[in-house]
Amino acid sequence: MQGLFEVLCAEVEAHAGAEEQTLYAELFALSQDPAWVRHCVVEHDATCELIDGLSGVEMPRSVWLAKFDRLMDCLERHLDEEESVTFAIARSAISPDRAVELGDGFEKLKGRETAAWGKRLWQAHRTSVCPNGGLRAVAESRPRASGAAATDGGVTAASERRKAHRGMASRAKS
Secondary structure, eight states, X not given: OHHHHHHHXXXXXXXHHHHIIIXXXXXXXXXXXXXXXXXXXXXXXXXXXXXXXXXXXXXXXXXXXXXXXXXXXXXXXXXXXXXXXXXXXXXXXSOHHHHHHHHHHHHHHHHHHHHHTTHHHHHHHHHHHOTXXXXXXXXXXXXXXXXXXXXXXXXHHHHHHHHXXXXXXXXXXO
């Protein structure tokens, strides 16, 4: 379970960082009202805070699973919003050629972000545990438990805050 959680952390962090620097930055620049983009970045921050609350903290399994369930609900809601709202906004605002450029940029940035989170661990788990890849594969395999506003500094500010926070957390643990 710990291995899957580490894969999830790497996937979420890499995805969020790359997405904010490509798609969200583009939508922010093109938008008359960037409130939706800010909402999405705030959701990324909230998700990463939930991950931080589960990382390296000793707690009873039932408590951890309940918190993990909350994290997965947050991720699933965000993915649904992206698929129904964000992508519709992107299709109306971004040309198909530019969308391809952004997609290529996303993949490159995600690769770099993934490397920063421990590429060997991520790749090993992704191919052995999630051969079809992606967050949904991890989310669908999860056990069920019972029972930051963005700044005007742009969408990358949230990504930079998370990177700085993670760096401090890593140094504190070592």
